[in-house]
Amino acid sequence: MRFTAKVKVEQGDASGSFVAAQPPKETMVELCRDACGLHTLVLHTKPRPLALPCKAPLVLYGGSAAQGRLGMRFLAVKTEAWRSVPRCVQLTLTSADAAALCGLRDRLHACLGGGPVKASGHVPVPTGSKTSAQPPRRPLAARDLNVTVSEPRPAPSLASTCFFGGGQVKPRPAASGSRPASSAVSSGSRRSVASRPCQGVTDLSPEQQRAVALVRAGKNVFFTGCAGTGKSRLLAAIMSVLPPSTTFVTASTGLAACALGGTTIHAFAGVGRAEGGIDAMAARAGLGESAQRWRRAAALIIDELPPVTRGSGRRAFCFQSPAWERCVQASVVLSRVYRQAGDEGFIALLGRLRVGAATAAELEELQRRCAPRAGPADAPDPAPGTGAFAPPPPAVLSTHLFTHRADVDAA
Numbered sequence: 001m002r003f004t005a006k007v008k009v010e011q012g013d014a015s016g017s018f019v020a021a022q023p024p025k026e027t028m029v030e031l032c033r034d035a036c037g038l039h040t041l042v043l044h045t046k047p048r049p050l051a052l053p054c055k056a057p058l059v060l061y062g063g064s065a066a067q068g069r070l071g072m073r074f075l076a077v078k079t080e081a082w083r084s085v086p087r088c089v090q091l092t093l094t095s096a097d098a099a100a101l102c103g104l105r106d107r108l109h110a111c112l113g114g115g116p117v118k119a120s121g122h123v124p125v126p127t128g129s130k131t132s133a134q135p136p137r138r139p140l141a142a143r144d145l146n147v148t149v150s151e152p153r154p155a156p157s158l159a160s161t162c163f164f165g166g167g168q169v170k171p172r173p174a175a176s177g178s179r180p181a182s183s184a185v186s187s188g189s190r191r192s193v194a195s196r197p198c199q200g201v202t203d204l205s206p207e208q209q210r211a212v213a214l215v216r217a218g219k220n221v222f223f224t225g226c227a228g229t230g231k232s233r234l235l236a237a238i239m240s241v242l243p244p245s246t247t248f249v250t251a252s253t254g255l256a257a258c259a260l261g262g263t264t265i266h267a268f269a270g271v272g273r274a275e276g277g278i279d280a281m282a283a284r285a286g287l288g289e290s291a292q293r294w295r296r297a298a299a300l301i302i303d304e305l306p307p308v309t310r311g312s313g314r315r316a317f318c319f320q321s322p323a324w325e326r327c328v329q330a331s332v333v334l335s336r337v338y339r340q341a342g343d344e345g346f347i348a349l350l351g352r353l354r355v356g357a358a359t360a361a362e363l364e365e366l367q368r369r370c371a372p373r374a375g376p377a378d379a380p381d382p383a384p385g386t387g388a389f390a391p392p393p394p395a396v397l398s399t400h401l402f403t404h405r406a407d408v409d410a411a
């Protein structure tokens with residue numbers, strides 16, 4: 001098939017970030033087959049045509065084709081015109097001839113082995129091409145996301161980070177030994193690890209170095225430790241040895257993800273709110289861009305692993321799941337406390353707090369050091385937005401940050 005449309009071409013680099021865009025131009029568009037039977041989309045641009053092989057991975061955005069607009073994204077393209085590196089190419093076709101756009105959409109969808117085209121929204125194309133000589137890739141299946149949670153066992157830790165390398169990681173070469181020329185890490189909180197300088201790995205403690213070595217070896221690693229044991233610092237060191245284009249940094253809550261400059265694990269996985277059971281989640285994860293993320297990921301970092309629950313079920317940590325045993329190949333517990341070094345009593349108290357073993361006297365002592373609240377000590381928290389809220393004198397008017405939309409709505 002052959003027709004004319006206004007075509008906007010955007011090019012991305014190998015990591016999928018767009019680096020160049022050409023404004024929409026009236027262009028002859030042709031869908032043809034090459035000698036091997038592979039469908040190729042040819043844009044008759046000048047000085048030479050651009051031929052894009054219609055094989056996986058290709059994502060169609062066909063919901064607006066009937067309104068005269070069709071989008072598509074080709075990943076890992078090597079073309080005659082751009083010989084050097086694999087590219088991501090995104091096309092936006094607009095045409096008064098909506099029938100032609102719908103026809104092209106349906107042909108592409110069909111020739112890639114797709115099912116019926118949805119009337120609206122993204123049209124994800126299965127990643128196996130019937131016409132390609134390559135064997136089709138296995139779609140993501142429920143077993144890829146098997147996270148069945150078992151009966152809880154005693155929780156070994158609270159704040160923790162998990163790294164999944166899956167053996168495919170190609171780490172950056174080992175650090176040269178000197179610290180990079182950038183500012184030092186601020187102590188205290190897990191503020192923006194992503195924006196922190198590359199830590200280098202030589203000034204790490206032996207246990208931190210062991211974790212980095214395991215990551216370099218492509219193991220799936222879990223690391224944890226009390227407050228101030230250098231988890232954030234270790235995470236920064238791990239991130240500095242991994243290639244950013246294939247490393248995905250996630251956390252279980254939006255707040256923790258923001259601090260890392262990453263996304264929530266749900267957003268990365270493409271499972272929405274993780275509703276509808278494992279098969280439904282796997283189906284959602286296998287669509288469009290989330291499937292591409294899964295396939296591109298050589299390393300996955302998950303920071304903060306709070307206990308989770310399904311409905312009114314009992315809360316359980318992910319390391320209490322049988323899937324944990326299958327996935328995690330090494331655990332590292334950081335034992336040396338750096339931040340509170342020298343205050344053994346406080347370190348011990350933080351350790352007990354972490355496992356819920358602090359005594360009533362210790363909790364009282366901590367309460368005593370908190371800023372005073374307005375009103376009687378046992379009064380319930382005033383509800384914001386009800387007019388009952390009064391800033392506590394002499395007061396620090398605090399900002400409330402919520403990680404869940406429901407809490408914001410309820411606040």
Ligand SMILES: Nc1ncnc2c1ncn2[C@@H]1O[C@H](COP(=O)(O)OP(=O)(O)OP(=O)(O)O)[C@@H](O)[C@H]1O
Nearest residue numbers: 187190203204205227228229230231232233338339
């Ligand atoms: N190997 C190390 N050598 C010297 N100082 C270190 C080392 N590792 C961590 N630190 C310092 O210890 C302090 C606490 O580190 P970090 O914030 O990484 O701990 P954390 O375990 O993430 O703490 P929290 O659980 O409270 O978030 C920081 O000031 C950090 O620079």
